[in-house]
Amino acid sequence: MSTIAQILPDGRIGEGIQNYSSNWDRKNLSKDGNVDGRVENYADVINGYYDGATELYEYGWAQSFHFCRFYKGEAFATALARHEHYLAAQMSLRPGMRVLDVGCGIGGPARQVARFADVQVVGVNNNAFQLGRAARYTQEAGLEKNVSFVKADFMKLSEQFGENSFDAVYAIEATVHAPTWEGVYGEICKVLKAGGTFGVYEWAMTDAWDPSLPSHKELAHKIEIGSGIPEMRPLRKAREALLSVGFTIEHEEDLAERPDTVPWYYPLEGNLSDAQTVWDLVTVWRNTWSGRITTHYGLWAAEKLGLVPKGTWDVGETMKIAAEALVEGGKRKLFTPMYLVICRKPQAN
Incomplete structure (x- = not known):
């Protein structure tokens, strides 16, 4: 099938979303034999990721896709x-x-x-x-x-x-x-x-x-695969x-x-007691066990029904890998x- 035929009406490339996670060996993240391929094809890696992840980011992070410092009680x-x-x-x-x-x-x-x-x-x-x-x-x-x-x-x-x-x-x-x-x-x-x-x-x-430390290398790979890097x-x-x-x-x-006092990664930890305002409870809830299960099955169903492109669910699963790695990296001062x-x-x- 041609590349043109894979372009969806909203500009996303379906094939890129479906093939995104194939850029990593998810069974052995402590080693990496494909870094040169990802670097060479960086545009395809990035586009495949954001075609699948953008709406998920908006769902959990609104319109500014970045972290920040927090003050106590700050929304x-x-x-x-x-x-x-x-x-x-x-x-x-x-x-x-x-x-x-x-x-x-x-x-x-x-x-x-x-x-x-x-x-x-x-x-x-x-x-x-x-x-x-x-x-x-x-x-x-x-x-x-x-x-x-x-x-x-x-x-x-x-x-x-x-x-x-x-x-x-x-x-x-x-x-x-x-x-x-x-x-x-x-x-x-x-x-x-x-x-x-x-x-x-x-x-x-x-x-x-x-x-050179396998645990450090694996941490970096988890961040890569779940963040399109x-x-x-x-x-x-x-x-x-x-x-x-x-x-x-x-x-x-x-x-x-x-x-x-409030770490930059707190919204990813999923502790409702850490929410700084009442309005932020929903943001934090999305990373609790119940919030992740809801997203997991809701996204799976949306993909089966054709409401999101094929491969979106898999991209969402890699994002969960990154979320855990980012929190770990923040706590250990490695990222x-x-x-x-x-x-x-x-x-x-």
Whole structure:
């Protein structure tokens, strides 16, 4: 069957969803013989994952697909927005700037940043299904004059936009999907104007992670398979990559190391007593045993009835693997979803 015949009306590629989990050996996650294949075919891996996972993310995480810090008593949605506003503030975004959102998802952060900093945001995404939803939600919010979206490969940004095109660039838990950090950071540096700022929340294994240990390696693979990531890498590699492509780092910090009373991974633990507000009980419930069973069988039935594409249930099962691994990685300080770096492209000579 041709690739065209596999494209669904909403832009999703059915074959990609069905074949997604075949990129990993789920029976032996302590070893990995296919990392080169995933890295080489990163676009297919990412699209297969998000074609199946996007609606599940919206079900459990609303429109901003990222983690954040929490204050005691702070509502889930409020914390997510604060995390986005914090990045914009750290980058010193100013009204009228043209800003690129690399890996924009369905546009939740782009809409928040546009409102908060009064900037023009262009969101880049290579997933047609997500872009369609991003455009619809942006129109519903009345922000179509401030936020736009472009289908593009973030490894080819300069080819799409030209060099020196943006006043600032940010990425929220997205560039981990790139085949190499040097490649995506290099493209970001090219499209950024001289003196412009790049801000990123990066997913990384911490420097305490040791890939020679089978338990550490397995933890990374569990995060990969359940999150659509070709290869998890240590935090130091992100730092090295930023410097190697020419950025000057002005501030860096692993926000997961902050001594927060409420851990960043609490919504994944499924303890109802940890919900910070009454409204967040539903969010936490989805990760309790009863919530997972409901999702498990509900999604299975939806797939059988043709309400979601084939393969969606299997993608959902891999997401449960990741949820458990993310909590474990957070507790053991082996993984962070919020390595914050603010860096600048040097002024031209």
